[in-house]
Amino acid sequence: AAPPPALAIHNIQVVYGGAIEAVRDVSLEVRPGQIVALLGSNGAGKSTVLKAVSGVLDAEDGVIEKGSILLNGRAVEKDPAPAIVRQGMVQVPEGRRLFQTLTVDENLITGAHLQSAAKLAQARDFVFSLFPRLAEMRQTTAGYLSGGEQQMVAIGRALMSQPKILALDEPSLGLAPLVVSEIFRCIQTLRETTGLTILLVEQNASRALAIADYAYIMENGRVVMDGTSEQLRRNADVREFYLGLS
Numbered sequence: 180a181a182p183p184p185a186l187a188i189h190n191i192q193v194v195y196g197g198a199i200e201a202v203r204d205v206s207l208e209v210r211p212g213q214i215v216a217l218l219g220s221n222g223a224g225k226s227t228v229l230k231a232v233s234g235v236l237d238a239e240d241g242v243i244e245k246g247s248i249l250l251n252g253r254a255v256e257k258d259p260a261p262a263i264v265r266q267g268m269v270q271v272p273e274g275r276r277l278f279q280t281l282t283v284d285e286n287l288i289t290g291a292h293l294q295s296a297a298k299l300a301q302a303r304d305f306v307f308s309l310f311p312r313l314a315e316m317r318q319t320t321a322g323y324l325s326g327g328e329q330q331m332v333a334i335g336r337a338l339m340s341q342p343k344i345l346a347l348d349e350p351s352l353g354l355a356p357l358v359v360s361e362i363f364r365c366i367q368t369l370r371e372t373t374g375l376t377i378l379l380v381e382q383n384a385s386r387a388l389a390i391a392d393y394a395y396i397m398e399n400g401r402v403v404m405d406g407t408s409e410q411l412r413r414n415a416d417v418r419e420f421y422l423g424l425s
């Protein structure tokens with residue numbers, strides 16, 4: 180039989196503060212080894228879906244009112260964030276959220292949920308193989324890094340706990356086009372070399388569709404369209420409204 184999806188969301192509804200319905204009847208699926216993009220404009224509800232999946236809605240008075248979230252076939256919609264991380268789902272939050280006064284090395288260590296020093300060193304070596312530039316900047320304070328370098332540290336920190344699924348919230352945000360290319364190349368390399376499953380939340384549809392296998396488009400809290408990246412790139416509405424092409 181086919182393995183269960185790495186992540187499956189069935190008809191979730193998320194409400195903030197008992198009143199604001201941010202996500203309505205959203206379903207999506209990420210199969211093992213896929214890069215799946217969640218696209219849509221500002222305020223469409225993408226980050227809310229990610230927060231629901233990561234179990235961090237509480238902090239913002241958000242609640243999953245309906246629906247289910249399955250990681251490898253196991254329901255997690257009632258689990259707190261640490262339990263979800265232990266099941267292999269790790270998020271790189273929007274805006275990187277590094278410890279600005281800690282070094283690159285120290286930031287990486289904060290991401291490690293590993294026991295032995297040997298495993299920690301192994302995970303860090305892997306991060307440095309993916310982002311060689313970080314190896315040279317190990318002792319640099321994070322606050323002095325460029326936006327792109329900070330994004331690399333944020334991804335590296337998430338990789339330190341050796342996730343099975345990595346969720347990236349707007350990795351391109353605020354970065355120059357060349358830096359975005361570099362980050363996206365790294366995401367692709369990561370998938371190719373490790374088979375890691377990736378959920379990519381992006382406003383930058385053309386970048387995301389260039390590396391994703393499949394994508395969902397959200398508007399006003401709902402999924403309004405989904406398909407393979409190829410199908411979406413050929414779709415006239417997607418071309419006009421999300422890719423700026425005619």
Ligand code: ATP
Nearest residue numbers: 195199201219220221222223224225226227228239
């Ligand atoms: P962005 O790219 O700006 O993060 P998004 O597509 O991720 O946009 P969300 O951040 O999920 O969208 O927001 C979806 C809706 O929920 C918006 O209307 C937003 O104002 C609302 N919302 C988000 N967070 C909260 C919160 N903590 N409390 C109340 N409403 C919220």
